Amino acid sequence: MIRRLSPTKILMSIAAVLLLAGLYLLARTSQNSAAFDRLHVWLLLFNAAAALVLLILIAAHLVKLVLQYRRHAPGSRLTARLVGMFVALALLPVALVYYFSVQFLDSGIDSWFDVRVEQALDDAITLSRRTLDVRTQELLARTQSMAEQLSSSPVTQLATTIETLRQQSGASELTLFGRNGRILATSTNQPTLVVPSPPGDEAMLQLRRGLPYVSLDPIGDLGLHIRAVALLPSYMPGVPQRYLQALFPVAGRQGSLAQSVQAAYTRYRELTYLRKPLKYSLILTLSLVLLLGLLAAVWGAFYAARRLVAPIQNLAEGTRAVARGDFTRRLPMPARDEVGFLVSSFNEMTTRLGEAREVARRSQQQVESERAYLEAVLARLSSGVIALDSDLRLRTANSAASDILGLDLGRYLDKPFADALEDPFVAQFLDLFKRHAEAGDRHWREEIAISGATGRRILTCSCTSLPNVRDNAAGYVVVFDDLTTLIQAQRDAAWGEVARRLAHEIKNPLTPIQLAAERLSQRYLERFSGKDAEVFERATYTIVQQVDNMKSMVNAFSEYARTPKLELQPVDINRLITEITELYRGNDQPFDLKLELDPTLPAMNVDSGRIGQILHNLIRNAGEALEGQGDARVVISTRRLRGTTSENAEIAVADNGPGVDAAMLEHVFEPYVTSKPKGTGLGLAIVKKLVEEHGGTIRAENQADGGACVRVLLPINERALVRSLLRVARRQKPAETGGA
């Protein structure tokens, strides 16, 4: 199957081919191949640039590897080991080859330049020169002889004579020059030569001295010649000096040998001259080739090591990802070998793990959803529900349980329920619970009365054991309701009915009785005298007086039974208290009135008239309790109470009187419960009724340092107020139904 090559691989292939081509051409150039001479510099630069690029690549790889090694990246150690091994395997043979090649080159090139060869060549050239010198001297003598012959030749026969002499002497060219180098006659064996070769300046200088001139002279393409120049004898003074130049070719065997010796000598000298550059050129080429090969091998080592390690590195990273809980990681498939099989198994494993986790997540989501649903149901129950495990650790509690117990049960979740023992409600509840647990009751229901500082509370409590696990109770579910307010509401409703009937049944006949008694007194008193009159008057007066008292009592009952609509408006409670207490500040007051008001108390939506009535009743009640006491003192205080479920304002009216009898404490807010000799006994009952109309609660307690204290709790925020009012209405409705 044909696999498509990636752009990186294509680039690498092209670079490798270029590199090989560059190295090949460089090697050819170093072998004196003329074809690539002009490319030599460029090839050197190209290969040097390639070496530089490889070096940079290797350096980058090396830096990356070092950084990975230092931070213990997966696979870095294995990569380093493989690279080290590859480099060592490549470096050793390359170093050996390089060393021996350099040695071979050095000694090989030096062996070309043997001293004996050099001496032989020098001797050969010297011998050639000597041979030619002899020949030169002969030809010079011949030229001088021809010059003498020409000197006697008439001018008109010069051309003929020269031609004859040239042919006889074997010269290739014979020329007679006159004054200023003017050609007088010439003869040559080359018909194409138009102008004869003139003697040079050196020859002329020699002639001016009166001496002949002879020299070996390579002439262009004609080869080596012997140039001989001789002066013609001058017999007549004043006649310009003439000279004859003869060119004799060094031809035949002697000429070819001379050319051969010349060529060999020149080539050898040239090679000797180029010995060092040649050596360095070859060594440089060899070094460059080996360097490139070595760098390519090192880079290849990095590449191969990374390719080998990459799947293992991926596996390590994949394993780490799985350890972190990431099952979505899929590893790229390498070649279909053992590592590929391993990667495939890993991918399959993570797929299955991912699916298993997804199933578990869905199950957990379902459980969470059901749990949330259950909690929502529990939260909306008006009954308190708590769940305890077999060690009586609190597992679940709804908000109604916290409300009923007046305790933030959230703080005790997963803790022993006994930790909340400081609360008397919880302590008594646990006593009852343990009693039933010890009795082995798995299901029980009981109405319990629990006493505390706020009075007596009645709870209905039902407990059920959760299903057993290996004969051990897995826990308990306890459902309880606070019946205190319900019972109290029933009682209040009964009293209200009594009051209404009293007002209706008793008040009506009182007025005729009173009128009848007054008429009796007016009409028949004057008919009596003395003692009878006195008795009669006292009796009618008593009747009228007692009827008045009864009227007052019936009016109080009527007031108690009356429930007008609340007129709620924002009221500053502290200010209202201050205004009302001003009425009690006078010299004739038998007690000292002190205020301790909380400035953070906000304005509250209340009926100011009824709150005022509450305060009047409580102050009056406290004052009556302090009658006859020397240091009588009433303290009115307010507080802002921030609870976990609601926020309330507390108004406390405390006195330093004798306090309330403990037996009476829980009945003080019921009608006709009073310890005072006078009064209707409805004052605190009305106060309680007014407080409950505002959604609040009231309780009485004895203080530790003496005296009684009545605490009124009113909800601050509107939502809490509405909720409290609804709760009051809900409790009153069944009470009225029960009363009816």
Next chain:
Amino acid sequence: MTNSIRWARMGAVMLVLAMLAPLPVRAQDGGRFAIRSAYSVLRHGVYYLNANMALMLNQQAADALDSGVPLVLKIQIELSRRRSMLWDPTVATLTQSYRITYHALSRRYIVRSLNSGRQVSYRSWQVALEHLGDISGVPIIDASLLEPDEHYDIHIRALLNVKIIPTGFGLLTSLFYGADQSSDWYQWPLR
């Protein structure tokens, strides 16, 4: 860029320099290439050049020549038009090239003109260069080819190269022996 990468790059440069370090580059020993004088004359509508140059081989070039390595002498002549703001464009160029070789058998130095093919031999390279340095009546350009309102300059210089085959050796030889020589440009206005 991290320090490691910077060090790696510096190391690469040092390595390349180290590869070239064993090559000994010799300073030029003696020798002088200079234009003593040069002028142009207008004759029969043609500008002719006359120049006198001091051409003396340095020891390296002389050794190369005596070792049979040919030398190439180039006389470069350029004619440029003068401009005030821009560079001066070259109007005409003329290069006279001579190949100088040593003939060991005859112990003569052969000078061959690469332009004309004419060959002359001398008993010493000094004499040969003396002749080559004396330029007389070399035609440069026809006056009709020049713009009458423009100003022109003539530049001349002499170059000597060691002619080695293959050229790769030439590069190394030049690095080794420093045999190449050249004069400065000599410039004068064309009149």
